[in-house]
Amino acid sequence: MTDRYTQAVNSGVTKTLAKKLGLPRPAILRRYRAGDPLTVGPVLVVSDGASKGAADTLAQALLEWDVDVRRQPTDDVRWGAVVLVLTEAAEPTELAEPVLAAGSVLRHLAPNGRVMTVSRAPGEGDSPTLAATRHGVDGFLRSLAKELRAGATANGVVLTDGAAVEARSALAALRFFLSAKSAYVDGQLLRVGPADTAAGTDLTTDRPLEGKVAVVTGAARGIGAAIAKTLARDGATVVCVDVPAAGEGLSRTANSVGGTALQLDVTADDAGTRILAHARERHGGLDVVVHNAGIVRDKLLANMKPAQWEAVVAVNLAAQLRINDTLLAAGLDGLHIVSLASTSGIAGNKGQTNYAFTKAGVIGHTRATAALLAARGGTANAVAPGFIETDMTSSIPFATREVARRLPTLAQGGRPVDVAEAIAFLASPAATGVNGQVLRVCGQHLVGQ
Ligand code: NAD
Secondary structure (H helix, E strand, O other): OOHHHHOOOOHHHHEEEEEHHOOOOOOOOOOOOOOOOOOOEEEEEEEOHHHHHHHHHHHHHHHHOOOOOOOOOOOOOOOOEEEEEOOOOOHHHHHHHHHHHHHHOOOOOOEEEEEEEEEEEOOOOOOOOHHHHHHHHHHHHHHHHHHHHOOOOEEEEOOOOOOOOOOHHHOOOHHHOOOOOOOOOOOOOOEOOOHHHOOOOOOOOOOOOOOOEEEEEEEOOOOHHHHHHHHHHHOOEEEEEEEHHHHHHHHHHHHHHHOEEEOOOOOOOOOOOOOOHHHHHOOOOOOOOEEOOOOOOOOOHHHOOOHHHHHHHHHHHHHHHHHHHHHHHHHOOOEEEEEEEHHHHHHOOOOHHHHHHEEEEHHHHHHHHHHHHHOOOOOEEEEEEEEEOHHHHHHEEEEEEEEHOOOOOOOOEEEEHHHHHHHHHHHHHHOOOOOOOEEEEEOOOOOOO
16 A cells, blocks of 8 residues: 655665656645645636636635735746636637736646636536637646646636625635645545525634534445544534444444444445434434445456445445435534545446446436536535545556556646545635535546546
8 A cells, every 4th residue: 555666766875866767756744733724835817808806806715824925927936826816708719817916827837726706607508618718727727737747736716606706615626726735636626606605604614523423334444444533623523434344444444533333335325314313322423424434346347246346336336325315304503414426437447337327427426416416505526536545456466456557647646635635625614615516636647538
């Protein structure tokens, strides 16, 4: 599970050697630590002419977060981030000025810096020119992300349904992307709508989930254990669920987060009822559910045994659907569901027809469930990890694993905590305007759209 290559090319003699030989050097990514500044340097906010008012509003919000905000590009600064505000741009020609201003400082972007676009989603009734301008940002951002180096990333916040730039969820998304919490999220555009329920939430708190009860399935190890720890760090009381056979790891996670353990196979018919009963009886309610339990049974379809197809569908998809039915029937207010998809479910992967079916299915049910939960102030979102260093991926043959690590723009695998940070953000009350979305945590893996 250790990426020895990344460690070697970043330390001691091997670092010097790698430099001399011109070997690719994946960066050591900056990850969140309480008390660290939001960005690694000053933030430049630029905009097209029509978006100047929106840029002023965003600059003000950043100032309130104690960020050193500048409005003019200069090359005497090691920039921590560049934010391009393009929300009111209506013609393709209007983008040249702000985009080139951002480009002029990229050589001075600090390691682990950030470039962000804030734009609007094309909508029904847009003129072709407006739709082209808005959709164009997508291709621009994804390409720019591939040009950045030294752990710097580029991501976008895309406003929908007339959301204002200062909508709570838009600011929460901006803050997540600027921060070290998004270390392994790269080249992604996240759609954010207005959400009244997010109003008034404190975006600077270290404990956005204070007082919330969260359930994490598959919490005994790997990504699930990291999710449990991250949600607890953010203030949640966590119910850790896993199969009885993983009881030891399950107790370890539950103890380490001061939560409770529930030994349960998520494929059981009554799994939803037992989860709900445990959360209510032991902790007084249920606010967040993370469907993380998942398995692989990789085989070419030509060689696939019925049991291999059926087991993967039962754990990765059917269980989530059944549990969600129970939760929806219970009519909980403000419930945030986050489900684990995978980049395999977006781009496909040889030997994973069963797994990719279930992970694409997760994306499908997430979009459909989002509308049902929104009525009660809740959300359903999915996170699609790429290659993450866990027990699941350590079983991949060495050569394939090494290729998978180097393919993303960030040229390394992610850590379980990277997935957990994205989930903690989506589970937080401030992110209520993010609903029915799929956030990829893949270091900009070369797959899918
Ligand atoms: P893992 O195998 O390390 O952990 C999965 C956990 O789920 C285990 O503790 C296991 O006991 C539990 N589990 C399995 N079946 C269960 C059941 N029926 N009931 C309850 N618990 C059950 O896997 P991981 O790498 O940590 O992956 C976690 C999730 O992330 C999975 O949904 C996986 O598909 C997804 N994912 C992982 C990667 C990656 O690179 N590791 C990439 C994309 C998506």
